[in-house]
Amino acid sequence: MVSPELLRRYPFFACLSYEQLKAVALIAVEKTFPKDTIILKENTPATKLWVLIEGDIDLIFSGGGEGAIVNALVGSIAPGEALGVSSMIEPFQYISSAKAVAPCKVIEIDGLALRALVEVDQKLGLAMMRNIAAAVLERLKYTQVELAAARA
Amino acid sequence: MVSPELLRRYPFFACLSYEQLKAVALIAVEKTFPKDTIILKENTPATKLWVLIEGDIDLIFSGGGEGAIVNALVGSIAPGEALGVSSMIEPFQYISSAKAVAPCKVIEIDGLALRALVEVDQKLGLAMMRNIAAAVLERLKYTQVELAAARA
Numbered sequence A, B: 001m002v003s004p005e006l007l008r009r010y011p012f013f014a015c016l017s018y019e020q021l022k023a024v025a026l027i028a029v030e031k032t033f034p035k036d037t038i039i040l041k042e043n044t045p046a047t048k049l050w051v052l053i054e055g056d057i058d059l060i061f062s063g064g065g066e067g068a069i070v071n072a073l074v075g076s077i078a079p080g081e082a083l084g085v086s087s088m089i090e091p092f093q094y095i096s097s098a099k100a101v102a103p104c105k106v107i108e109i110d111g112l113a114l115r116a117l118v119e120v121d122q123k124l125g126l127a128m129m130r131n132i133a134a135a136v137l138e139r140l141k142y143t144q145v146e147l148a149a150a151r152a
Helices: A004-008 A020-027 A109-122 A122-151 B003-009 B018-026 B111-120 B124-151
Strands: A028-034 A038-040 A048-054 A059-063 A072-077 A098-101 A103-111 B028-033 B038-040 B048-054 B055-063 B073-076 B097-100 B104-110
Touching: A004 A020, A020 A028, A020 A109, A020 A122, A048 A109, A059 B124, A072 A122, A072 B124, A103 A109, A109 B104, A122 B055, A122 B073, A122 B124, B003 B018, B018 B028, B018 B111, B018 B124, B048 B111, B073 B124, B104 B111, B111 B124
Parallel strands: none
Antiparallel strands: A028 A103, A038 A098, A048 A103, A059 A072, A059 A098, B028 B104, B038 B097, B048 B104, B055 B073, B055 B097
């Protein structure tokens, strides 16, 4: 577990009460990944959620294994940002791969346990799903800008 | 208002009970837009949410008015899909513009009223925010594929 105080530093846990942060802290651990670690793989079951504390992560799209498109950079995760939000959204499959491009320190949350918490505590659930939706929208906004630039 | 039965046809309203669909139906209307209508504008307050019944909508990113990038196509909305999900996610600003590229028929929902419903009925709120997050993730997935193709 991690301390609720650690979670409270990140906007991704905004609007959670101290009791709710304590519940999430129980299913979270701190982890490190060496440079070049593939943290998650596209099209695999999304069972974990991370918040990046230190480091830098690239998001890579490999065309779902069809081979038409190989290893295109489609985004990056900076400290304070969430990774693996697909673990909280049906159909619970990662939509790109993620690679540590520097040594990384993360908070790792058990996605299945967090889904269970969302089910039993709807107030926590609503707050978390709002934060998840905001994180995905922020990523979409960035990706649209990159797409517009690539097409300009 | 529209009928709850109309809403029930769309996956965007999945997991809402009949009572909850009735509440949402009260703040929804059916509307049509002629071809070439700008339905919403980038960087303006997001106060409405739509589900496309018939037609075709382009999502256009214009670089936030900075002039560096002009009118790049960054996505499209097909029948059954939601438009204007930013109306349910802070900071409640549309992130691109949307233009009807064919005559469109939509369900238009008052975003402020829906936000109020989400506040007072957390069960409805959790279901709606899950559907919103799923809609944004689906859009992100599509945009990442397009970005990867543009960069390939």
